[in-house]
Amino acid sequence: MRQFKRSFLNLVVLTITICSVASCSDDENLNDLDETIFVRHRNADMPAYIRGNASEKVFLITLNGGPGGVGLEFRGKAFDEIENQYGVVYFDQRGSGNSQGNYDKDEINIDIMAEDVLALAKVMKRKFGSDSRFFLLGQSWGGALGVATLQKDQSDFKGWIDVDGAYNAAGLYDLYLETFTTTANTQIALANSVDFWESVLELVSQVDPINNVNDFSKLNRKAPEAEAKLAQDGIINSEDTGVEGNNLNFVYNPRINQWNGIQIGSIITGDQGLFQTTDLTSQLPKITIPSLFISGQYDMVVPIVSAQTAFETIGSASKELLIFNRSGHSPPFSEPDRFATEVLRFMDEHKQSSATDYN
């Protein structure tokens, strides 16, 4: 009996030791994070995939495109480099990717989704400490969501990185008509994919000059095709997701993604008319934190004029606009090295600044 008690005691001590070591390992692994946590807010549970080197407790929170895209879609060569230096938080927004919940349609809108992002920042501070520092990066739809977030509260963020942001979604229709025409004429003059670009001009001549859902969809679907032709003709770089790719095949069930995309697409772009009604230009002057705008020269999805206007309108005293000459709508994948370099430089420059420096 005594022997048994001793063995049992040894087992308990060993178990406690192993558990203690395991629970301490988070602190030791801040320089190589690979964690998934969930944020519960307004009846939604949304995963945040935290990766990279957070030894300085500097995190880049990313907002993907869509609406209906997935947080981890950023992963690839550029973000691998960023992860080597800083923590990166990939966030599946409400109704997207592996997020789940139980809520009504009226609990999906850009306003609540912006509150979700602020909730994520609060959770990150709770988990990693109040001395954590954040940068916010939004691409395409994520650009609009980022502006909506920052105009509510920018005090938690050291800087804002807008990558082809669609903060003026309602203005895209006119930009499509203008950019498609200009680009098509230029490419026809260069004798590049003439048949395709003539079909683009034909589409532009057929659609209504007034923004409407059906014609917007036609133009929006044509934009990636146009970028594919530009890549094929060597005007822009093809997308490079790195040697390993972003390995999303088994992380996300594509059928559920598709279902989520249809759901959220029908609510935000259909019922709420994102591309007919949303223009956050008037919110830009309220943003005063350091801002970096990155746009592809040949972005056909959110044309470059959008970034130029945002750069001129934003209230930040410290701001930059970078044009990626060999890119369309995906600078992180078409020019990954330059993208990583510029984002890291921006974060290095502003990670020590305090909010009062810019208010």
Place this chain on the structure above:
Amino acid sequence: MYVLCIQAQQDKTDDSSFLDKTEFKVGYYGNVLWDNGLNLGAEYVWKEKKKVKETKKGQKTITHQFLVNGILGYSTNFANKTDNGLHTYYGLIWRRTSPKRWQFQVELNPLGYYRSFLPETFKVDGGDVSKVRLPGRSYYTPTIAFGIGRLRHGKRRSGWYLNFNCAFRTNYNAGVLPTYSIQYGHRFNFKKKK
């Protein structure tokens, strides 16, 4: 040439014990690529009808059964930490067993429940952040399934089944999420040997 039908007869198992009318099942549950798991269940013969056909080669018996069905299972996605779930559902199975012991079945399980299990979760309510205990969500999840199988007469391991299952997770986000899976498993019983 088959001659005529036939005679329908009620099963004589009315006075059988619970175990004589019950089969248990265990099997794979999932969609192979993303979610994989295990199902345990039981089926209880509620109604049974046997049709005996007289043919030149002798008698052929076709059995139609209604069975009460209950399942408990767990599945997970090994590639992420977000898709773990326990499910249980209850309903009826209609099953036809051919003279050559091949089976075709349709399941309707209106009473279904799915509970997701999430990793570390923090709830944000206004300015307050709190850690959630046993994070996850519950969904009403009725299912339908159809499939095939084969019966082994008089054996403890009494046959296999292969079902295609569709579950409706309600209310998932702002809608009803249909999830598809296959179920492959074996049935077994503890019937008294006669």
